[in-house]
Structure formats: C-alpha cells, structure tokens
Amino acid sequence: MNILLLGSGGREHAFAWKIANSPKCTQLFVAPGNAGTLQIATNVEDLAVTDFEGIKRFVLDHSIDMLVVGPEEPLVKGIVDFFEKFPETRNLPIIGPSQTGATLEGSKDFSKRFMKRHGIPTAASETFTAQSINEGLVFIKSQPTPIVLKADGLAAGKGVLICETHAEAEKNFKAMLLDEKFGEASKKVVVEAFLDGIELSVFVATDGESYKILPEAKDYKRIGEKDQGLNTGGMGAVSPVPFATTSFMKKVEEKVVKPTVKGLKEEKIKYTGFLFIGLMNVDGDPFVIEYNVRMGDPETQAVLPRIKSDFVDLLYAMGTGRLSNYQIELESFSTSTVVMVAGGYPDVYEKGNPIEGLNTAQKDKVLTFHAGTKMEKNGQVTTQGGRVLGITGMGNNLEEALDKTYARTREICWKDVYFRKDIGQDLLNFGK
Template sequence: MNILLIGSGGREHTFAWKIAQSPLCEKLYIAPGNAGTKAFGENVAIHVTDFVKMQDFCVANHVEMVVVGPEEPLVKGLRDHFQADDRTKHIGIVGPGKAGAELEGSKDFSKKFMKKYGIPTAAYETFTKETVEEGISYIRKQQLPVVLKADGLAAGKGVLICPSHKEAESEFKSMLLEAKFGAASQKVVVEEFLSGIELSVFVALDGSDYVILPEAKDYKRIGDGDTGPNTGGMGAVSPVPFADADFMQKVSERIVSPTFKGLKEENIDYKGFIFIGLMNQGGDPFVIEYNVRMGDPETQAVLPRIKSDFVSLLEGIAKGNLRTYQLELEDFVSATVVMVAGGYPGDYEKGKPITGLTNTGNDRALVFHAGTALNQSGQVISNGGRVLGITGQGNDLSAALNSAYRRVNQIHWEGVNFRKDIGQDILQWEKTNVND
C-alpha cells in the first residue's frame, strides 16, 4: 500500500525506517520529512497542518493509510477533516480525532477524565486569569515542590516544577496574566508533586482492542544529573528494568484498561497510539500525563525492539483489527542519546554542517535525524534544537550505552551538546536491586 507519514522529527525518521522494512509498504511519502527520512521514502513539502493540501496529495497519489507522528495535527483535527471529505474518508488514519486528542491537547480535560474513571494521578485544581487569587491561595497550601502545567500544547516545555511557593506564585502569574506559553497557558493546572521514578508506557488502540508496546524511560532536562530546564527529551532507554511483570500488571489493570473503557464510555472512537507518562511511586503507577502519539525520543529506543511487522500493527490500528496482531520483541536493550544544538532549549543557531554521519564501523548503532536539512551542496546541516538521536543496541544496558556513545563521539557540528549520563540512574538501580 501507499503510505503518507506526517512529521519531520526523530520519531518520524524512526517510523520511516521501520515502515520501509515491511513488504506491505509499496510507496512511502513523508510530509515534510527531514534529511534522514528521504533514505526511506519521498519527502513532500506539505506542512503538518495543511490538511487540504494533504488530502489533495493523498487522492492524487492513491494513499491508503496516513500515519500521524506529532500531536499538533491531531489536536487540530486531521482525522476529522479526512473523514468529513468523501474523497478521503476511506483512507485509514493512525491517530485519534479531535475529541480523543484532547487527552493531550488539554491538561484540564485529561485530569478530569482520569478523575472520572478512577485512574490514579496527582491531586490538582485548574485556574484561569479570572481565578488567579484562588490559585495563589491553593499554591500556598501545597507541599513543595509545586507543579504548574499549561493546559494546552507548549512543545513539551509547558510544565514547571517550582521549589518554592514564591517561585510558584510568580510563574503562575506569568503563565496566566502574561501568557508565558501563549494560548497554551490560558488555563493552568496546579498539581501535587509525585516523587519516584518516571517511565513511559505505549499503547496501540483500534477502537475495539489494544496492544501494550514496550515501555521506555526518557530524560527531559538539558543537563547531566537532571539539571537545567526541561526539553523535548535528551535520551531514552528500553526496556526499563523496574517495570517488571508485577508492575506492568498494575499498569494494565489500573491505568490502561480504565483508560480504554473511559474512551468507549465517552464515545471516542480512538484509533492511534497513547503514550502514558507514569511515575513509579513505591511500586505503584500514577499517571503524570497522556500524549496521543508515540514519544520522541522514546520511539527511537522502542521501535528497534519490535520484531513483528510494523505496518501490520499500523494497519491493525487503522482498520480496527488489532485482535489478530501478534507482537514479537527482540531480546536486546536500546539506548538513545539525543544530540542538540548549542543553546537549546533556549536560543540556538541552525545551518551548521554535520560531519561523521557515514563510515562508522559500529553497525549496532542507528542514527535517526530530527532537526536536519540539506544545504544547496547536499550536505546535511542542523535545522532544529534536537538534531540527531543515536540509538545503541546491546545485550544489556551498559553495552547499548557504549554502542550509542561510541557513535555520538564520531559525529560533530559547531556547538553540539548532549547529555553524558543517559541510563546511569538505571545502571545504579540495577546495582542496588540485583538479586545476589
């Protein structure tokens, strides 16, 4: 079949790499793609929210399935647009409609959903600029640190963890009264801080059934030791050793199953991925947030571990026949290190030539492009904050990390930055918890 993949990041490069391996894919198009995706299909100059141009392209090129990578086109109703048009309503879409995408598009909506369906999460209240004073009063009653979340999409940067009440009050006012995150912070969720170890669980849903995919742990902050501001993600590892069978049983029973039932109760025909950000607090899972797509950079660590045909999984989601899909996993460990532009997540420069992308001799490491482009002479240049994701593989986490960092150290551009401690907390956990 002909497939259109929407997006331009590391997640989409990983999707393209995996889709191209399947005999079920005849022709792959990526809109708009990046310098890496063109190795697996044809990049198409269509913006991720230009639905009309997208629909015209699908009709002209006999596209049978559209796979949506990022959240923005989902929140803005890509599925709804396609289904409302007789020319495109037959096309399978991997990604929820606007109603389902509210799980990520609105933190307030998702918290109300969790509360309604008894899904364990942190205590919270939501405030607007009309209720600022009530919000400040609520903040002053909270134990430290205080978590503030912009209600809408903020490119992964709308969550603040404030160590003092004074800082929380100041940031709260900035978000609501000075539009710190633009329209995303017209509402602000003030939330109890959950302590523990974070991980992400990924679920494929087809409206009638679901399949739980491999879990991952990502690293959000820019600096080693989890210091500095939050980013879109600086690395990831999969599997996560503390997510054992007992813990994942709790996740399935307490979170995935009631989430699935809740969507059905709300009459939301959800066909796509849900990425559930979790906190393991004393062996019990609590939901931090929902995302309505696969994670980035977690996808770069998770997808290499899926052995069974990936297009079959996508087709199962789109056509509602996941029941017949048999998930098979590889037995290696994946570790992804994200290489970013100097200055990210603040101001950074683009257009820096990248060297060392070829002739590696390290065939177990995969290079996934994120913020890259080609200059006029055909050289790969930096074109974003997160530029590359390097995924190492190994029989254990140490070997996977060694594989990734060997490859990272072969690649260079002016100002390149990356964390040196991805996975170290997991290695420490393994040392502490290993059975004698």
C-alpha cells in the same frame, strides 16, 4: 501499500525506517521529512502537517492507502475529523485519534477530568484561569512543596514547571496566566501535587476496542546532566526499564490502560492510534502524569527497534479495527538513545551548521535517526532544529547498548554540539 507519514522529527525518521523495512510498504512519502527520511523515502517538503486540504489532495493524487500522523498538532487541530467529512477519504485508515481524543494531550485540564471520571490514579490537582487567579494563589499557599504547574495546552514539552517554594510557584503561576509565559497554552494552568517516584513512559497501540502494550521506556527531559536545568523535548531514552517489573506492568494494565481504553469507548471518543502514558512509579504503584496522543520523541527511537513483528501490519491493524488479530513480537535486547542537540537549546540556538561524521561506516547495532536536519543542494547535511540527531544503540544489556550509542556520538560533530553523557547511568546498577 502507499503510505503517507506526517512529520519531520526523530520520531518520524524512526517510523519511516520501520515502515520502509516492511515488505508491505510499496512507496513511502514523508511530509515534510528531514535529511534522514530523504534517504529512505520520498520527502514532500512543501506539504505542512496542518495543511489539511493539501494533505487530502496528496492522498487522492498518489493513491495513499494509509495515513500515519506523527506529531500531535494536526491531531489536536482535527485532521481525523477533517478526513471523515468527505466520502472519498472517509474510509482511509488514519493512525491517530479524533480531535476529541487528541484533547487528552491538547488540554491537561480535560485529561485530568477524564482520569477522575474513570478512577485512573493521578496526582490531585485544580485548574485556574486569569479570572480565578486569586483562588489559585490561595490554593498554592495551601499545598506542600514542591508544587507542579502545568500549562493546559500544547507547549512543545516545555510547559511543566516544578517549583521548590511557594514564592517560586506564585511567581510562575502569575507569569503563566498574566504574562502568557507559554502563550495560548497557559491561558489555563493546572496546579498539581508533586509525585515522588521514578518516571517512565508506557506506549499503547489501540483501534478503539483492542489494545497492545508496546515496550516501555524511560526518557530524560532536562538539558543538564543529573537532571539539572531546563526541560526539553527529551535528551535521551532507554528501553526496557528495570523497575518496570512484570508485577508493576500488570498494575499499569489493570489500573491505567484498561480503564483508559474503556473510558474512551464509554464516552464514544473515537481513538485509533498510539497512546503515550507518562507514569510515575510511586512505591510500586503507577500514577498517570500525562497522556500524549502519539508516540514520544526520543522514546520512539528506543522502542521501535524492539518491535520484531511487522510494523506496517501493526499500523494497518489499528487503522482498520483488526488489532485483536495482531500478534506483537518483541526483541529481548536493550536499547539506548542519546539526543545530540544544537548549542544553546532549548533556548536560542544556531541553524545551518554543517554536520560532520555522518558518513563514517555505520557500526553494527547502531542507528542514527535525524530530527532537526536539512539536506543542502550540495549534499551537505546541516542542523535545522534544536534537537538534531538521535543515536540509538542496541545490546544484550543496557551497558552494551550505551557503549554502542556513545561510540557513535563521538564520531559526529558540528559547531557547539551538545549531548548528555549520563543517559541511562542511573539505571545501570538499579536494584543491585
């Protein structure tokens, strides 16, 4: 089948790699893509992920059989609803939820209210606007520290602040609501109780009726080692996660996954695609931190290599409501992903720096996923974003996977390259 994949990051390169390796894929287009997808698919560089009219024309002109939406923005802006308006595109399988479904990620307040309605365990919270700022300040004073502040809307993975003191929380709360610290995203702010535990990400594929739980992962969001410094879109990930035991994952399924899918169905919210559940393991019990309505980045680069069964079959089963018939098979090996970023990220960073070492012979069980890259006319790959590459190693255990990952990172360089050297180290001796 002919498949169009929207996006240009590391997640989309991983999707493209998995899709291109399926015998079910005849031709793969990626819009706009990056230098990595260019090597395995046809990039459509002038087609933006939010140009719905342009995407529709491309779908019809190129006889696209399935549309896979990688990032959250087009979903939150209603691409699924847009395609359903037209008879010629109404039946196209689209991997992604409706605009209402995407609000689970597009609005933290919406998702918290959804969880409360359906008894899904999550931290206690209240939501405030500029009009209710004084009530918010009183509420903050009444809370134990640390205090979590979340921008209600999309903030590129950077809209969450953990404040150690009441003064810090009050200062940031005002900055978010009055000074638009995160722009439109912080017109509402969710003030949330801090959960003390270990974080992990659980991924669910659903067609709105059935679901399949994909391999879990743990990601590392802070820019600095030992989880110091600013939040980023993600500096690395590992899979599987040693504390995600069979008994814990059973709790996740019963307390979180089932009531979430059931709640969407009861509220008649059309949801076809991936659901990323950010969880905190608090003394063996799962609490939902957030929902995302697509696969995570960089977790995708760690998770997809562990899916053994045909990935296009999985996507098509979701898009056509036949997921109950899909048998998911998983690999037993471990994976680790380390993200190589531009110096200065997540603040100001340079673009256009040549990347050296990409053409060194790829070693067995190592994958190099492109994110913020561009292929110049002379064939040189340059940096184009903050997160530039994701290096994924595979091994019989986490230690082997990390060895392969870091060996590859040492072969690649560009001006002011930076990556964390402690990804997965906290899990190597977990439980020993």
